[in-house]
Amino acid sequence: MDLTFSEQETAFRGELRGWLAENPPAPEPSEGGEDEGREGTHFFWRRDWQRRLYDAGWAAPSWPTEYGGRGASLTESAIYFEELGRARVPMAANVLGLLLGGPTLMVWGTQEQKDRYLAPILSAEEIWCQGFSEPDAGSDLAALKTRAVKDGEEWVVTGQKVWTSGAQYSKWCMLVARTDGEVAKHKGLTYFLMDMEQDAVQVRPLRQITGEAEFNELFIEEARIPDANVVGGVGNGWKVALTTLMNERAGLGFALQIRLRQLLDDLIAIAAERGLLEDALYADALAELHVRCESIRLLAWKGLTDVEKYGQPGPEGSLVKWLWSDTNQRLTQLAADVIGPQALTAGTSWSYELLRARGNTLEGGTTEVLKNIVAERVLGLPRLKATA
Amino acid sequence: MDFGLTDDQREIQRTARELLAERARPERVREHAETGRTDERLWSELCELGWPGIAVSEEHGGQGLGRVELSILCEELGRAVAPVPFMGSVLAATLIEHSGSQSQQERWLGDLASGTSIGAIGLARNGTAELVIGAPDAQVVVLVEGEQARVLAVEEVEVTPLASIDPTRTAARVSAPAGAGETLDGDSAAGVDRAIVAVASELVGVCDRALEMTVAYVKERKQFGVPVGSYQAVSHRCAQMLLDTEKARSTAAFAAWTADADPERLAEAAAMAKAAASDAGREVTASAIQAHGGIGFTWEADVHWLYKRAQLDAALLGGAKSHRARLAAILARRAGSPVG
Structure with missing residues (x-):
């Protein structure tokens, strides 16, 4: 066990920290106006930030150098997210392309696909979104119904997708559709890159409990996808989708635990200022959050170093996501107790965090599904036969 | 950054687990728990293997390994719920080594590391620790009271054996008169x-x-x-x-x-x-x-x-x-x- 960083890793951190200090993002655009307008402004702000990262070679350090990255190790990549979190900069606009789409193409894409798609992901020239979930296929993703039928050199796609964040700004959608209805449900799927700029694809914002619309519904009516946009071969969509989902837990997971740490530090500072750390009940609750937060950090690092050492993540991924989501919910509720009802004034960051945290135990795998994964794949418990 | 155990640490873990799977089978644990006795045979075997001295410096007769190695043994003994006075003994040694003076270390650590002496540690109020694990077997007791810790030979304290909720280990009430024993000089x-x-x-x-x-x-x-x-x-x-x-x-x-x-x-x-x-x-x-x-x-x-x-x-x-x-x-x- 050695929880220190190597010289090279420390140098990597130092270089990035120095760059971030000298190149802060533009100030966040002020709020106000129509919902969509505000979100658009916010999105463009994030796109500008990604371009600055890109110009300095910091958009995706974990990508191989041949595709414009720095070939950073997993540890360096985690340091990257730690430092971005520490500097409190916005999330890059094309986060799904950078963390999910690009790495999936690097595993499954043809040379032509890599040459065509990777560079514009990095520069935020083309934004990517993820078309996996459907109204009737959430946790049971393989039950999805969106259908793709071959027509000459093209596929014709019809169906509906949901929870598609950034769809209104996206050029490409990572779309999983059913290409064979005759085989077992996991086997009849194919992974496509669908051009979002066609009338056959309609985007409808999905207003969430925070009032904003991070996510969308996609209504797809005979959209056209050239055969060249199949990723990983026809009928292989489930495997390709799993690559995307694995990257989702690894990369995003690390960034999220840093955000949690910041919120907790903010809350502890407020509690300290009000003398609440001397109140036994508040002290106990805040200390428990600190233990959880540190445990999440340690488990996240352990998961990462396991991948470096053994080539695959241990069970920590599911545990980290589970513990993180539950802890974020507790934290944001405690904030309302520490600060008082003014924390719940509409439009304040704490009221937003409180509401947004409710989605944490749902997005990226519900807690119930994570518990199933832990029980079945880590503990080896038998699976209850589904009745349908 | 590496969260894994080294090859040597893994080897310690593996041999400990194998040994305890053999020597501290559930029926054996039960047998000792039912009679409230320490498993003397297991304890002497562990002493011969140098377990009590794993984290004690070589200078004082231990193996000079780290706290990670000690934690591995603690974890394995916990898994086995082994009926031995290991915990109290290594904790007493820990206090003496990290909070005691050179002469206190010289006086106690060698015997604790070899298992010749058994140690115990208790948190005291007004000189009395109400429940001290392993105290009936101990020759040396460390009592911690507030910021102060003192080391006492068993002759200097009053040990009243008692049964705790956990019969896999012996326990006792330990009382020491004011001024008895030696204060550990360090932090x-x-x-x-x-x-x-x-x-x-x-x-x-x-x-x-x-x-x-x-x-x-x-x-x-x-x-x-x-x-x-x-x-x-x-x-x-x-x-x-x-x-x-x-x-x-x-x-x-x-x-x-x-x-x-x-x-x-x-x-x-x-x-x-x-x-x-x-x-x-x-x-x-x-x-x-x-x-x-x-x-x-x-x-x-x-x-x-x-x-x-x-x-x-x-x-x-x-x-x-x-x-x-x-x-x-x-x-x-x-x-x-x-x-x-």
């Missing part, structure tokens, strides 16, 4: 925090075994024609047991590492580890009994030894709440300082 926190980490590691082992037994049981036990472990009410309970165990394991491993490599963070890390491990020990072993169903409440099922060990360890050297209170004080100091 008592340096020793106490390391001792706390060792107890947290034992709790991790207890949790690990409780989960292992539970998973094996719910895979086998059938009701309504299917293994009960296929019901999510049961399987999700098992998943929660793993989460609690891993939370304790990660913080305990971190604390053991800081003790050797980054002592400035030891106080915080030890408090985190004991808070997480105390809670996990109680929750996970309680869940083990629940998931075993009625059989889990029987004497024969052996789950209760883990539950009892966990209850006592959870309270030893401060329960979860007292360690969270310590943590809050650390957080308050940090929030008040300008360094981010």
